[in-house]
Amino acid sequence: MTEITPFYQKKIECLYCKSPFHSTKIRSRFIKFSHHETDFRPVYKEEQINPLLYNVNVCPECGFSFTDDFTKYIVPAQKLQIQEKLASQWSKQDFGRERSFEEAINTYKLPILTGTLKKEKSITLAGLYLRTAWLYRSIENEEQENRFTTLALKEYINTYMKDDFTGTGMSETKILYLIAELQLRLRHFREAxxxxxxxxxxxxxxxxxxxxxxxxxxxxxxxxDYKKAT
Structure with missing residues (x-):
């Protein structure tokens, strides 16, 4: 009898070049959730059985990277940008296997690029920045965690101002809370x-x-915290 592992290969179609490829995902029955931190970062009992590591799909052929939050359509002008800034410079790489935290961080930086070129909503970019910050926290890189927290904060403020989170499962209350929480983590007490x-x-x-x-x-x-800092 074949042993069932936590990981399986899911067939994906690239949104940009339409090439089929496989990306590793985790079977839900193996995920052992522990708790959420105050910025909603999920913590799991087994570090490597962590869905955050496999949230990003990376096309090995052209490098276009995306999550389930991306819109499917790419307008012609955006395709030209993606070809120039990414696909033409891409060396074929396969991110479809099991990932370390460092490898997962690299995969998150790719959809930040493609999401920017594709002009995805601020709410989508904010989520990518925040998850990257979470992964840096996992490997205790505070400098990079703060860098990506700052970028996430900027996009969450943008999404609140533009009201582009409708239909995403994020409420105004949750957006406001996240802005406050990220301000606090960056020790911007007045703004928080x-x-x-x-x-x-x-x-x-x-x-x-x-x-x-x-x-x-x-x-x-x-x-x-403010009293201790003053």
Whole structure:
């Protein structure tokens, strides 16, 4: 009898060149969730059985990389940009096997490029930046974690201002909370306080009491951190 492993190969079609390829995914029954951190980073009991490592699909033929959050259509002008900035410079590589944290980080940087060229929504780019920051946290690289947290913060503010998160599963309350939380992690206390206030002000109309409660908890922790920093 063949032993079933946590990993399997999923057939994918490249959104850009339409080439078929395989990408490793994890069978849900093997995923052992532990808890979420305050910026919603999921922590798993087994580090390598981590879906975050396999969220990105990388076409080995042209390098176009994407997640399930990407829109399917690419307009002609964007195709020209992708050809010039990525495909023409790509050396065939296969990211379809099991990935280390370092390899996964490299795969996230690719859809950040393609998502920018393809003009994906800010909410999609924000998620890519934030997940990259999470992976850097996993390998304890604080400098790069803060760099990508800053980039994620910028895109979450953009998505809030443009209201481009509709239909994505992200609510305004959650966006505001994330902006506040990322500000706090970067030790921007005044800005964090402003956005936490927006979250708490929305509690009467919110259907997400857990996020309201989490914002309240973080508000109190922020006051303690601020006192220590001054």
């Amino acid at each position: 306080a402003s956005y936490f206030s927006k979250v708490l002000a929305s509690q009467k109309n919110s259907v997400e009491p857990r996020i309201i409660e989490l914002a309240r908890e973080r508000w109190h922790e922020m006051r303690d």
